[in-house]
Amino acid sequence: MPDPQFVKPVARPTACPQCGGKIIDTLAKVIIADTCWRCRECEATWTIAGLAMSAGRGRQGPR
Numbered sequence: 001m002p003d004p005q006f007v008k009p010v011a012r013p014t015a016c017p018q019c020g021g022k023i024i025d026t027l028a029k030v031i032i033a034d035t036c037w038r039c040r041e042c043e044a045t046w047t048i049a050g051l052a053m054s055a056g057r058g059r060q061g062p063r
Contacts, residue, residue, distance in 0.1 A: 007032045010048055017051055018044040 010033050015022055021041030028035040033049040 010035075013037055013048065016042060016044055017046060018042055 007030070009031055012031055013024055016024055016039035019039060019042040021039045023040040024037050025040065026035050026037050033052070034047050036045055036047055038045050
């Protein structure tokens with residue numbers, strides 16, 4: 001687990017990025033960008049850091 005003194009906390013997600021469900025949870029005690037979240041409605045799992053990386057990939061055009 002990263003040292004909380006060196007990690008910037010992030011806000012808790014309000015909805016699942018897959019289905020928009022509102023019932024989400026985590027087992028983490030410290031919420032950071034790499035915290036793993038699970039939607040209890042569709043069972044999707046994600047991290048805030050992973051969403052940011054995948055959003056950046058979608059903006060690149062063909063090479």
